[in-house]
Amino acid sequence: MLSLRNVSKSYRKGEVKAVDDLTLEVPPGEIFGFLGPNGAGKTTTIKMVVGLLRPDTGTITVDGVDVARDPVKAKRRIGYCPDYPDLYEKLTGLEYLNFIGDVFGVPTETRRRIVGELLEMFSLQDALTDLIQTYSHGMKQKLAVIAAVMPDPALLILDEPMTGLDPKSSALFKDLMRRRCDAGKAVFFSTHILDVAERVCDRVGIINRGRLVAQGTMEELRAMARGQDTLERIFLELTEESEG
Numbered sequence: 001m002l003s004l005r006n007v008s009k010s011y012r013k014g015e016v017k018a019v020d021d022l023t024l025e026v027p028p029g030e031i032f033g034f035l036g037p038n039g040a041g042k043t044t045t046i047k048m049v050v051g052l053l054r055p056d057t058g059t060i061t062v063d064g065v066d067v068a069r070d071p072v073k074a075k076r077r078i079g080y081c082p083d084y085p086d087l088y089e090k091l092t093g094l095e096y097l098n099f100i101g102d103v104f105g106v107p108t109e110t111r112r113r114i115v116g117e118l119l120e121m122f123s124l125q126d127a128l129t130d131l132i133q134t135y136s137h138g139m140k141q142k143l144a145v146i147a148a149v150m151p152d153p154a155l156l157i158l159d160e161p162m163t164g165l166d167p168k169s170s171a172l173f174k175d176l177m178r179r180r181c182d183a184g185k186a187v188f189f190s191t192h193i194l195d196v197a198e199r200v201c202d203r204v205g206i207i208n209r210g211r212l213v214a215q216g217t218m219e220e221l222r223a224m225a226r227g228q229d230t231l232e233r234i235f236l237e238l239t240e241e242s243e244g
């Protein structure tokens with residue numbers, strides 16, 4: 001569903017190598033967690049996948065579509081929730097969702113169903129007719145997640161979604177992601193929170209200083225990290241080793 005081949009990206013004319021020869025594959029049906037400390041290169045990677053940044057080298061395909069060669073076709077397959085969603089603050093939540101629904105041509109029935117279900121899940125019903133500028137960061141992130149899911153994309157990409165979600169919402173959200181993946185779609189989300197990755201993902205890729213230092217299921221990662229039993233230990237060990 002998502003494939004990155006030897007993708008690199010530097011900022012400031014090569015001074016900062018944010019993503020360094022990254023290769024990874026997310027098959028349909030999978031919730032993939034992209035885990036790494038702050039500054040590891042997660043957001044940069046995501047921005048390249050969604051077409052906001054151009055890789056220096058390498059290729060990215062979404063559902064078989066090359067993001068650089070066929071950007072519009074690729075974007076039709078993606079739902080994206082950024083780390084700090086930039087929403088139209090002068091619209092109400094409802095107006096915003098209708099706007100997104102119009103842009104993506106989401107049929108009214110689908111719109112009602114998905115929005116109704118998610119609003120309830122996120123306890124956002126009461127705020128729907130308030131202006132977005134009155135929302136907290138968490139509320140904005142929830143609204144942005146709904147907007148990303150509404151067009152029913154093959155690949156859902158979420159940049160640190162759990163920072164704005166309380167435990168109840170994130171548990172419900174996990175179920176939603178699971179159902180989407182069981183229907184052959186895929187979810188790619190970044191987090192610096194180990195616990196979230198451990199609870200939510202089928203497979204995890206650990207990124208440190210722009211490089212993928214490990215990937216696999218929790219069991220595989222545990223085996224790699226010499227029997228350490230929590231992801232935290234594994235994570236620390238892997239990110240320490242790659243700094244040496």
Ligand SMILES: Nc1ncnc2c1ncn2[C@@H]1O[C@H](COP(=O)(O)OP(=O)(O)O)[C@@H](O)[C@H]1O
Pocket residue numbers: 011012016017018036037038039040041042043044045
């Ligand atoms: N616009 C930018 N200009 C220069 N450096 C940047 C820019 N954005 C990110 N970086 C640097 O690139 C590296 C990776 O950042 P980022 O992709 O945001 O990591 P993460 O999302 O994992 O926290 C960091 O060293 C960061 O300081």
Ligand SMILES: [Mg+2]
Pocket residue numbers: 042043044083159160
């Ligand atoms: Mg980030």
